[in-house]
Amino acid sequence: MSIRGVELGLRGLGKAIANRTILHDINLEIKPGEFIAVIGKSGCGKTTLLRLIAGLTEPTIGQVALDDSPLDGLNPAARVMFQDARLLPWKRVWENVALGLPGLNADQALQALHQVGLADRAYDWPLGLSGGERQRLALARAIANTPSLLLLDEPFGALDALTRIEMQHLVEQLWRAQGFTAILVTHDVEEAIALADRVLLIQNQHIALNLPIHLPRSRQRGSAEFAAIKDQLLGAIFGAGYPLATRVVGA
């Protein structure tokens, strides 16, 4: 079941909060079904960019276009997965998934839980879930309605390293199966390279680097090409200072 993702255009997009410029003159075309990763130091405005695309904040200038029609208010195509799972503790696991489905459809919710491997917890309360399971549930909720755009706001940042790799794999699998357009905001350079068709680096309020990744999937993190791209990105982030010099403190 291949569902066509949405086509996105960011045109002269800018955002200022209380006279402080967060993002300035962002221009970008995203193809349907493309997987974009957005990286950058914390506070660089990558989450703001995601909120603009979700329609949760209004741009100060410019516009977001969805399949060539300008976005007004909340983005109807988008589902968002947040860093904190944002589950409703008073609803059972399957009810949390059904929240975004028309008519709180139980079959569809169970289907989504099955896709993320959480079907056996469907009737439990969310408070009994582990951190990884909570994010799995949040992912099931996000994909249950087969959205054409999935926005991921550092969704694995709080998970342990092994669970994180598992979740990244799961997202890639679902993306390949459903064909939605995906935008992943992350501070993890490896995660960006492992998943994305294109990695965007945001620095100084604009897109400082727009790097297509041509590695075949599923990507080997140990490969020389992978390491070279990682070096390139880290070099772009830290500039001339990279690799960071090691000094012995107190020597």
Add this chain to the structure above:
Amino acid sequence: MALAIEQPTTSATRPARRLQLRQLGQRWLPWLVPVLLIGVWQLSATLGWISARVLPAPSTILQTTWDLLLHHNLLGDIAISTRRALVGLAIGGGLGFGFGLLNGTFAISEQLFDSSFQMIRNIPHLALLPLVILWFGIGETARLFLVAFGVFFPLYLNTYHGVRSIDPKLREMGIVYGLSKWGLFRHIIFPGALPSILVGLRHALGVMWLTLIVAESLASNAGIGHLTMNAREFMQTDVLVMGIVIYALLGKLADTIARLIERRSLRWQVGA
């Protein structure tokens, strides 16, 4: 608590038996002090240590209760008092709940009403009694007004607080997932505020009985309060004590029901 403790078919191992004993203890221990007190009371009355004028024996009170039940429509009085309590709760509690939701949700409504409510809240509502009698006379309206006034504030404050303390991130999530205003209320705001609302309800139940007792004692032609006031006129200490015990039992019953509702609707908190 219909928790039957099953006897194991094979001879119980020692830890199992100890567990049974502990369960038995947990179940019956809270009753020990009341039962002992009543025992001492009965004994003192029978031996004539306390005069029946001051405090009649528990057995006498039971006897009186039985008589009143059979010949003087005691159940009717209990029903009247309960009805007054519930009608007052429905009016005052309903208003408190409604305003709590309103002021928790809309800034305009909060700015308009909240500071006034906070001001009125500081009046001990029983102090209004003389004024209420002046306004409404000594009829049913006065009693209902007092009860409604008393229960308004616990429900208002706790509902308001419950709505305000819902994580705005959850609300945002609901909006992103396409919930309507009604959907947001039904799935996020109301269940999120419910623990706090139930705390308010239990508090309100306490205020409800307290207010009713005072209101009924002062001026009433039926109900438990009327019964006890009459009893005072005729020095019937047994009827007086019975009235007090009935109030205690009604209060305990209301609290138990509220706790059952709480346990039923907040199961998610224990994750079972």
